[in-house]
Amino acid sequence: MLGDSITAGYGLAKPEALPAQLEAVLKAAGLAVTVIEAGVSGDTTAGGKSRLEWALADKPQAVVVALGGNDGLRGLAPAESYANLADILARLKARGLPVLLAGMLAPPNLGADYGRDFSETFRRLALENPGMVFYPFLLEGVAGDPALNQPDRIHPNPAGAREVARRMLPALRELLSKVQGG
Template identity: 70%
Template sequence: MCLAAGLASPVRAQGRPIKLLMLGDSITAAYGLNREQGLPARLEAALRAAGRPVSVIDAGVSGDTTAGGRSRLEWSLAEQPDAAIVALGGNDGLRGIDPRDSKANLGAILDGLKARNVPALLAGMLAPPNLGADYGREFAEAFVQLAREHPEAVFYPFLLDGVAGEPELNQPDRIHPNPRGVEEMVRRMLPAVQQLLSKVQGS
């Protein structure tokens, strides 16, 4: 769903926290964890500890694909966020969805955010190795191409950097991070999120 160009987000009122939307899937939705252990809550805590008054809006839906995220973008923007993290694609990879379709959906999401003047961070994802090397390369390249086509967005190449494939940082399913894994994700992505927040008017 691509929002009409020219719609602008409201100027952020001075003194209120920055509203940061996190549009994602089960990793954002704290699958297998308490909400306070999940990525949005821990990222908010880390930003506040760093002196950034930020409220992270959890827009994670377990099992969601890039198509699902695209279809609910306008609803998610009803919160009038000042910035957004797009953290989708993992379920596309697990389902073997054509990377061209994933790229089109993510591109529409980024276009919709840009139309609303909402600065965005695109978090990349990798496909599981059982789908083959060719699919994996095409899937990863879709995110790289999106970053080139959307230079206004901050690009964080891999959401699960430092956590994927590490048994001690994941739940028994080896897909979803445990509390230690979430903390490592936050530590690694914090500089990119700070870069995103620097784009927010009045921050």
């Protein structure tokens, strides 16, 4: 799972963080999967792009790309986020790795136009990569809910990470169905 602080489990113990929760829901569903956490707090799509080769050193069989939240928080140009993510996806495709792209929404304080352009970045990439699994919003059902977030109202708490994992299970099953020999 290539991502930022949400993947890195900011503010959480490792067993409470999203990668561990994804692994737990997959194992509970009868799938023997290890989720490799490759998250860096504060990372942008540019940071993820620059460390992709490092993240692939453990030779994953599939990749969840969960980047973009910090691009939105910093108000980076959606075209820049698009270019970085497109590069990451092209490099993963060249390696024959199935991908799940988890989308992100921009914070509302940046305006409706920015928010629309930002979220369109992920939809456009999904359309341009028809074999890829697309999960439109990583924090679906969790963002904005104080009971599921840490006091910063950005990062999921343990219950929020479990809820993200629960909601992602169908998309993860689809991703794993694309793994060679799986």
